[in-house]
Amino acid sequence: METIGIGLIGTGYMGKCHALAWNAVRPVFGDGPRPVLVHLGEATAELAARRADEFGFAKSSGDWRQVIADPEVDVVSITTPNAFHAEMAIAALAAGKHVWCEKPMAVGFADAERMAAAAKASGRITVLGYNYIQSPMVRHIKKLIDEGAIGAVNHVRFEMDEDYMADPEAAFYWKSEAASGYGAIDDFGVHPLSLIHYLFGGVTRVMANLAKPYADRPAKDGGRRAVENWDIASVMLELDGGVTGVMALDRAAWGRKGRIALQIFGSTGTIVFDQERFNEVQLYSASDRATEQGFRTIMAAPVHPPYDRFIPAPGHGLGFNELKIIEAHELLKALRGEPAQVVDFAAGLKIERTVHAMAESHHERKWVEV
Numbered sequence: 001m002e003t004i005g006i007g008l009i010g011t012g013y014m015g016k017c018h019a020l021a022w023n024a025v026r027p028v029f030g031d032g033p034r035p036v037l038v039h040l041g042e043a044t045a046e047l048a049a050r051r052a053d054e055f056g057f058a059k060s061s062g063d064w065r066q067v068i069a070d071p072e073v074d075v076v077s078i079t080t081p082n083a084f085h086a087e088m089a090i091a092a093l094a095a096g097k098h099v100w101c102e103k104p105m106a107v108g109f110a111d112a113e114r115m116a117a118a119a120k121a122s123g124r125i126t127v128l129g130y131n132y133i134q135s136p137m138v139r140h141i142k143k144l145i146d147e148g149a150i151g152a153v154n155h156v157r158f159e160m161d162e163d164y165m166a167d168p169e170a171a172f173y174w175k176s177e178a179a180s181g182y183g184a185i186d187d188f189g190v191h192p193l194s195l196i197h198y199l200f201g202g203v204t205r206v207m208a209n210l211a212k213p214y215a216d217r218p219a220k221d222g223g224r225r226a227v228e229n230w231d232i233a234s235v236m237l238e239l240d241g242g243v244t245g246v247m248a249l250d251r252a253a254w255g256r257k258g259r260i261a262l263q264i265f266g267s268t269g270t271i272v273f274d275q276e277r278f279n280e281v282q283l284y285s286a287s288d289r290a291t292e293q294g295f296r297t298i299m300a301a302p303v304h305p306p307y308d309r310f311i312p313a314p315g316h317g318l319g320f321n322e323l324k325i326i327e328a329h330e331l332l333k334a335l336r337g338e339p340a341q342v343v344d345f346a347a348g349l350k351i352e353r354t355v356h357a358m359a360e361s362h363h364e365r366k367w368v369e370v
């Protein structure tokens with residue numbers, strides 16, 4: 001079977017997730033090309049060597065440029081903090097590599113534009129880490145909408161909440177730096193935006209209000225350091241086709257662990273979904289008998305592809321890492337020239353444009369066209 005050489009840069013939360021996906025995609029989906037774990041890069045040679053041993057990579061380096069320069073590497077997974085994405089992705093594309101880059105695409109819009117231009121010029125495949133669009137139940141929601149199961153969609157509400165920034169005494173780290181972006185709307189809000197783009201096409205205008213629950217946090221070297229971005233956002237949206245929506249984001253929301261809650265209201269029904277319980281979807285249909293009307297729970301099952309590639313039994317449930325395996329498979333499909341469900345750098349630019357429109361709206365205190 002044909003093989004494809006994998007490079008990985010960064011081995012934290014997402015780096016491990018990409019490594020697991022590259023290891024699992026062939027056993028799960030059974031098609032090719034077969035990923036070969038070639039070269040892993042980390043911030044230090046010691047950490048790179050340790051992770052290469054754990055993840056199964058043949059070579060390691062404390063300099064990410066060695067990964068990109070490796071002739072045996074065909075695809076580079078970029079899972080470093082946001083501020084590195086543009087430089088690493090553009091260098092990888094220039095070296096003729098395909099790129100799988102974590103979200104958000106870049107911190108500044110100019111960098112995102114440079115990445116999209118580099119992708120276009122290279123003719124290589126690019127994929128951004130918008131894993132939630134890969135969920136079998138999210139795909140099923142799209143099918144329900146497209147088949148008219150809730151009639152004409154007239155309003156949507158998207159909420160995303162987690163509590164990893166909820167503790168005011170948690171130490172300052174890169175996610176609170178302006179260099180990592182605006183905060184909730186790009187670190188975070190890009191995920192619901194990717195769902196909006198997948199389900200409804202895109203956003204035409206926004207009105208946003210950003211907020212900072214804590215002005216400063218303990219600094220690593222003592223004292224306190226001012227928080228440089230916003231953990232909370234409240235956004236009004238108008239979607240392609242004129243549907244109105246609301247997006248609420250909070251990464252300092254105690255008790256919320258991985259909530260991406262969708263309510264999609266239509267002329268004949270409603271769909272409700274929450275990523276914290278992502279193996280189920282709630283569907284309400286006004287055409288049910290009045291005596292039985294109510295939300296029904298649809299459990300993920302082999303009839304919701306590609307769940308069937310993981311488990312033959314219904315209701316047993318997929319996990320977060322499996323979304324990344326599906327994403328890796330979509331990337332391989334794109335490489336084979338098949339239609340693939342991915343957000344490439346060109347599509348990612350539309351999401352970035354929406355994020356920057358939100359920031360502008362907040363600063364200008366007005367609606368902004370995307």
Ligand SMILES: NC(=O)c1ccc[n+]([C@@H]2O[C@H](COP(=O)([O-])OP(=O)(O)OC[C@H]3O[C@@H](n4cnc5c(N)ncnc54)[C@H](O)[C@@H]3O)[C@@H](O)[C@H]2O)c1
Binds near residue numbers: 012013103
């Ligand atoms: N798709 C998702 O659901 C999701 C979830 C979490 C994070 N992310 C994104 O993934 C990216 C990484 O986040 P994370 O939570 O994995 O961060 P992390 O801090 O856990 O890992 C980052 C890794 O990058 C390494 N690194 C830093 N500088 C480097 C350099 N110059 N060369 C090589 N390696 C370097 C660090 O040592 C670390 O291992 C971010 O862009 C983040 O937004 C995506």
